[in-house]
Amino acid sequence: MNSLSLITLCCVVVVFGGLPFSSNAQLDPLFYSKTCPQLQSIVQKVLGDVSRTDTRMPASIIRLHFHDCFVQGCDASVLLNKTTTIDSEQDAGPNINSLRGLNVINDIKTAVEKACPNIVSCADILTLAAGISSVLTGGPGWLVPLGRRDSLTANKALANQNLPGPSNALTELKSAFAAQGLNTVDLVALSGAHTIGRARCLFITDRLYNFDNTGKPDPSLDKTYLKDLQKQCPQNGPGTNRVNFDPTTPDKLDKNFYNNLQVKKGLLQSDQELFSTPGADTISIVNSFANDQNVFFQNFVNSMIKMGNIGVLTGKKGEIRKQCNFVNKKSSKLDLAIELLEGEDMVSSI
Incomplete structure (x- = not known):
């Protein structure tokens, strides 16, 4: 098998060969090589500095990227704040009070704008930051396909609909991923991002005390692990x-997530479903990743690239936002004008 070597953060990170850089011919890892050659080093610097004091941040950035791509594609719509014309995805059920890293992406954008004004999209910054977050936590690196543009809209309703939940059954998880063009291997590989980061107790309380309204804990939880979790998450906390x-x-981004599933130590129900669902085709994939970290890394890279290509805007679609939390003023004025016209039409049709 051929391999590519990517020098990132003064380390040599091997990416397995045979992986397409992008399923979208308009995306290219060298997209900014002439217009913003400092891009990667800027993202590395800002994210690296933050991660030294906030070890959770790389996991939060990868999650932010995931929550962006599953709602109208990887277009930075998740970064848009609520306005009179934007119904922010940040207020959707899966996101409210739980998204982290928005300010970090803004800090990266500020630094990039200083070096290369009006060149790099927020969607590309977020995607590149997710890749670098993998490296910062000991995971694989890869040449990130670039050339995305930013959306002019957000979709809170779609965020509520598309983003999988912590209590989803395997069939629901597969359906959510299939809707984005991702298969079962992608589901298991991308779930491996849960080898880093934290989750709030509210997402697992039912598993610990009242699983499926039985008044008992989830039987798929290891008993010792259950007691440890109950100490950290009191029933009436x-x-x-x-x-x-x-x-x-x-x-550390490693294969331990899958080893944990094998011994009933998956934190979320949706994670443990990958291994504990009787007869599931995901069991053999979990075993494969648990047995060989290189196999996991290869598939994680492939699936991250694949996810990063969902619904991208390229060419003249969308825009390059000056600030990641807001559409550009020209777009905002145009959006407001359209809204006013639509309002007039509604009034005149009554």
Whole structure:
């Protein structure tokens, strides 16, 4: 098997060969090689500095990228704040009070704008930051296909509809991924991002005390692990305590997520479903990744690239936002004008 070597953060990171850079011919890892050659080093610097004091940030950035791509594609719509014309995805059920890293992406954008004004999209910054976050946590690196443009809209309703939940059954997870053109291997590989980061107790309280309204814990939880989680998440607690996804190496992107599933130590029900659903085709994939970290890394890279290509805007579609949280003034004025015209039409048709 051929391999590519990517020098990132003074380390040589091997990416397995045979992987397409992009399913979209308009995306290219060298897209900014002439217009903003400093891009990668700027993203690395800002994200690296933040991660030294906030070890959770790389996991939060990868999650932010995921929550962007699953709603009208990887177009930075998740970054848009609520306005008179924008119904922010940040207020959707899966996102409210849980998205992190928005300010970090803004800080990266500010630094990039200083070096290369009006060149790099927020969608590309977020995608590139997700890739660098993998490297910062000991995971694989890859040449990120670039050339995305930013959306002019957000879709809160679609965020509520498309984003999988922590209590989803395997059939629901497969359906959510299939709707984005992602297969079962992608589901298992991308779930491996839960080898880093934390989750709030409120997402697992039902598993610990009242699974499926039985008044008992989830039987798929290891009993010792269950007791440990109950100590961290008291039954009548506020639900705001945070628990490591991986109790062994919580800040390292490795294959331990899959080893944990094998011994009933998946934190979320949706994660444990990958291994504990009787007869599921995901079991053999989990076993494969648990047995060989290189196999997991290869598939994680492939699936991250594939996810990063969902519904991208290129060419003249969308725009290059000056600020990631707001559409450009020209677009905002045009959007407001259209809204006013539509309002007039509605009034005249009554």
